[in-house]
Amino acid sequence: MNWQTKAKLNSDIEPFGIVTKFNNIxxxxxxxxxxxxxxxxxxxxxxxxxxGGSKGGKLTIMDVxxxxxxxSD
Structure with missing residues (x-):
């Protein structure tokens, strides 16, 4: 299952199983x-x-x- 499919279903579902050495991606x-x-x-x-910062949306930064x-505004 890819990211887009998971995003459509639910944001609180199980982490991707193929990546085990990273907590977050x-x-x-x-x-x-x-x-x-x-x-x-x-x-x-x-x-x-x-x-979408380059397409009329906002530029986002996150403290990981x-x-x-x-x-941005």
């Missing part, structure tokens, strides 16, 4: 605006931080320890 490239949201999305243990994030 942070990705981009597929921006969250595709789902009509300008905030980071979480699926399992994967966080998508691409919030606390998971707090900040965005």
């Amino acid at each position: 942070f990705i981009g490239h597929t921006n969250t605006m595709k789902w009509g949201i300008d905030k980071p999305l979480k699926a399992g243990n994967i966080y998508n931080l691409d919030t 320890d606390s998971k707090c994030f900040w965005q």
Whole structure:
């Protein structure tokens, strides 16, 4: 099951089983605006931080320890 499928189902589902040495994975490239949201999305243990900064959305940074994030206006 890929990230996009997991994101559609539920953000609190089990972590991806293929990655065992990392607690969390942070990705981009597929921006969250595709789902009509300008905030980071979480699926399992994967966080998508691409919030469309280059496509009219917001630029996002995240503290990977606390998971707090900040965005441009």
